[in-house]
Amino acid sequence: MNVLVTGGAGFIGSHVVDKLIENGYGVIVVDNLSSGKVENLNRNALFYEQSIEDEEMMERIFSLHRPEYVFHLAAQASVAISVREPVRDAETNIIGSLVLLEKSIKHGVKKFIFSSTGGAIYGENVKVFPTPETETPHPISPYGIAKYSIEMYLEFFAREYGLKYTVLRYANVYGPRQDPYGEAGVVAIFTERMLRGEEVHIFGDGEYVRDYVYVDDVVRANLLAMEKGDNEVFNIGTGRGTTVNQLFKLLKEITGYDKEPVYKPPRKGDVRKSILDYTKAKEKLGWEPKIPLEEGLKLTVEYFRKTLE
Numbered sequence: 001m002n003v004l005v006t007g008g009a010g011f012i013g014s015h016v017v018d019k020l021i022e023n024g025y026g027v028i029v030v031d032n033l034s035s036g037k038v039e040n041l042n043r044n045a046l047f048y049e050q051s052i053e054d055e056e057m058m059e060r061i062f063s064l065h066r067p068e069y070v071f072h073l074a075a076q077a078s079v080a081i082s083v084r085e086p087v088r089d090a091e092t093n094i095i096g097s098l099v100l101l102e103k104s105i106k107h108g109v110k111k112f113i114f115s116s117t118g119g120a121i122y123g124e125n126v127k128v129f130p131t132p133e134t135e136t137p138h139p140i141s142p143y144g145i146a147k148y149s150i151e152m153y154l155e156f157f158a159r160e161y162g163l164k165y166t167v168l169r170y171a172n173v174y175g176p177r178q179d180p181y182g183e184a185g186v187v188a189i190f191t192e193r194m195l196r197g198e199e200v201h202i203f204g205d206g207e208y209v210r211d212y213v214y215v216d217d218v219v220r221a222n223l224l225a226m227e228k229g230d231n232e233v234f235n236i237g238t239g240r241g242t243t244v245n246q247l248f249k250l251l252k253e254i255t256g257y258d259k260e261p262v263y264k265p266p267r268k269g270d271v272r273k274s275i276l277d278y279t280k281a282k283e284k285l286g287w288e289p290k291i292p293l294e295e296g297l298k299l300t301v302e303y304f305r306k307t308l309e
């Protein structure tokens with residue numbers, strides 16, 4: 001059976017591809033390598049270096065390979081870039097997603113599994129932690145706005161054309177292959193800098209709380225969504241909050257880093273706290289996180305050590 005993974009050369013997408021191939025699926029990857037890397041690509045996947053906005057090419061790929069499932073992970077993934085360049089963000093995250101949705105309907109895709117954001121969708125005025133899906137989204141960045149728009153488009157396409165979908169709202173995903181050079185992905189950034197013996201910067205007082213979820217757990221949620229959770233939205237997080245200061249300490253111990261952090265002014269637009277309630281995913285997808293933070297960080301450090309050798 002053929003499945004399509006957009007963003008399959010990226011951090012999370014490439015892990016989804018690996019698992020699908022391990023399970024015997026024929027995997028077609030569409031990735032324009034804007035942030036994805038060829039090294040991440042599974043050699044048993046069929047690869048198109050292609051932007052999802054390219055309607056003609058998407059038509060060709062869908063009619064040639066007839067994917068039964070679409071895992072949509074291609075995105076302009078930086079919140080900061082979305083603030084600076086909302087048009088570019090919308091071209092990929094809104095228009096690109098719409099092209100895929102149209103093709104999915106036209107070619108009879110069985111299910112569309114959409115990677116959304118838990119971190120950027122609920123906004124600043126949340127009162128309940130861990131936050132459940134019943135909290136009304138109030139995205140405060142073009143990135144969050146685009147992700148939420150696609151969630152609403154999915155609802156529309158389901159009602160109007162019977163498209164089946166599942167939305168997965170991720171917490172802060174970390175693990176092997178996360179890019180340590182971007183502006184986001186604090187675990188990758190800290191790990192790389194500590195292993196190189198470089199300065200580590202903490203923005204603000206370091207008391208900003210996030211919910212860090214290991215990439216393998218996120219992959220499992222994607223595969224479970226093939227069978228379950230039709231036309232529903234799920235938080236994929238751990239329900240556990242960790243401050244940047246705590247994260248620094250944990251990684252310092254694992255890597256053997258011997259310097260103190262350097263505190264910098266707070267980063268614009270950072271929410272103080274984000275923790276996701278995953279009760280619904282547990283009940284309806286049979287999903288729960290399996291890798292505790294300490295273990296996931298060890299696995300991540302091991303990976304980064306190897307890439308530096």
Ligand SMILES: O=c1ccn([C@@H]2O[C@H](COP(=O)(O)OP(=O)(O)O[C@H]3O[C@H](CO)[C@H](O)[C@H](O)[C@H]3O)[C@@H](O)[C@H]2O)c(=O)[nH]1
Pocket residue numbers: 077079117118119120171172173183184185186187189190201202203208209210244267270
């Ligand atoms: O060098 C750094 C980098 C980050 N941070 C802090 O670490 C925390 C986490 O920052 P990230 O950039 O890793 O992630 P965000 O919480 O900003 O999350 C955003 O980036 C994520 C990427 O990992 C996801 O895309 C998520 O949906 C989106 O909201 C923040 O308090 C940030 O200020 C530092 O102190 N120093």
